[in-house]
Amino acid sequence: MGLIIFLxxxxxxxxxxxxxxxxxxxxxxxxxxxxASLDSALATDGIETREQIMSLRKSEAxxxxxxxxxxxGKLELAPTLSRLLSQADLSWSxxxxxxxxxxxxxxxxxxxxxxxxxxxxxxxxGLVFGSAPISWVFFKRGRRFDKFQQxxxxxxxxxxxxxxxxxxxxxxMGLVARECxxxxxxxxxxxxxxxxxxxxLKAALDNMILRVPLQDLRIVSxxxxxxxxSGGNLAEVLDKTSHVIRERFRLKRQVGVHTxxxxxxxxxxxxxxxxxxxxxxMINPEMMSLLWTRAIGIKLLWAASIMIxxxxxxxxxxxxxxx
Numbered sequence: 161m162g163l164i165i166f167l168x169x170x171x172x173x174x175x176x177x178x179x180x181x182x183x184x185x186x187x188x189x190x191x192x193x194x195x196a197s198l199d200s201a202l203a204t205d206g207i208e209t210r211e212q213i214m215s216l217r218k219s220e221a222x223x224x225x226x227x228x229x230x231x232x233g234k235l236e237l238a239p240t241l242s243r244l245l246s247q248a249d250l251s252w253s254x255x256x257x258x259x260x261x262x263x264x265x266x267x268x269x270x271x272x273x274x275x276x277x278x279x280x281x282x283x284x285x286g287l288v289f290g291s292a293p294i295s296w297v298f299f300k301r302g303r304r305f306d307k308f309q310q311x312x313x314x315x316x317x318x319x320x321x322x323x324x325x326x327x328x329x330x331x332x333m334g335l336v337a338r339e340c341x342x343x344x345x346x347x348x349x350x351x352x353x354x355x356x357x358x359x360x361l362k363a364a365l366d367n368m369i370l371r372v373p374l375q376d377l378r379i380v381s382x383x384x385x386x387x388x389x390s391g392g393n394l395a396e397v398l399d400k401t402s403h404v405i406r407e408r409f410r411l412k413r414q415v416g417v418h419t420x421x422x423x424x425x426x427x428x429x430x431x432x433x434x435x436x437x438x439x440x441x442m443i444n445p446e447m448m449s450l451l452w453t454r455a456i457g458i459k460l461l462w463a464a465s466i467m468i469x470x471x472x473x474x475x476x477x478x479x480x481x482x483x
Contacts, residue, residue, distance in 0.1 A: 247371060248300035249343065257293055265290025278452035280461065304343050305374055309409060311344040312376055316402035323395040329384070330355050347372055361388065376405045419479040426475035430468055 269286025322332035337349035354364040441448040451457035
């Protein structure tokens with residue numbers, strides 16, 4: 161037993177060491193290639209060289225390992241995962257997220273299969289633990305969006321004060337970028353810098369909505385574009401928009417208070433069978449092992465899993481109200 165644990169530890173250590181060595185060499189080689197491309201692109205001033213510089217600015221490494229970066233670049237899922245990581249304000253790469261997901265799925269699933277001898281039980285445990293990294297990404301993304309919604313009315317009030325003082329819209333956005341905390345200040349700073357680089361206002365606002373897909377921000381963008389096309393007092397429009405966002409936020413909090421009991425009931429009914437089954441297995445393994453050692457037990461497990469998932473989705477649909 162001790163020899164097996166030592167061999168497993170040695171194998172994991174060797175795998176991590178090889179990945180770190182490959183990451184370091186891949187990053188160094190990629191840096192040399194980028195510097196060489198910049199030197200050759202800056203040597204002349206043609207159309208092709210300018211396009212080469214733009215492509216260098218837009219390129220984003222999906223993984224520090226070269227071959228994995230090439231594979232991820234061919235996947236349609238990679239840009240979506242990269243956008244999720246950016247929205248969550250995490251410094252992870254797409255390759256790192258997929259590697260953590262694979263590790264969290266394989267090792268617990270293998271240990272459960274090795275302990276119980278059930279492939280189905282090991283697969284379920286592996287899927288549960290494998291969803292932990294992406295669940296953490298969505299959790300951080302949701303917290304960042306909630307913080308953005310809380311600070312957005314204050315940012316609009318600051319823009320209203322700047323407009324009434326005689327500043328332009330772009331200058332007011334720059335003031336928000338300097339004075340407001342993250343994430344509002346960071347997103348408005350990106351929009352302000354895109355304006356300085358010559359991007360149109362509508363394109364810059366659309367990019368900000370793509371980074372922060374919130375209904376409140378869409379309301380602000382629509383109000384600004386309508387005022388730009390039809391004219392009027394932009395300060396008054398933004399002031400009323402800030403009032404509407406505050407009322408929506410207050411109503412959303414009130415609905416959250418009234419549906420708190422339903423959400424708690426959904427979590428309890430979803431995780432109670434899993435926790436109870438694990439506790440019964442720890443108390444009497446022979447009795448619980450009948451669920452994955454006999455055909456009728458496997459059918460009951462599938463039926464219970466489907467009913468738990470469907471019930472959790474129904475409760476989630478009931479308590480989540482669009483405001």
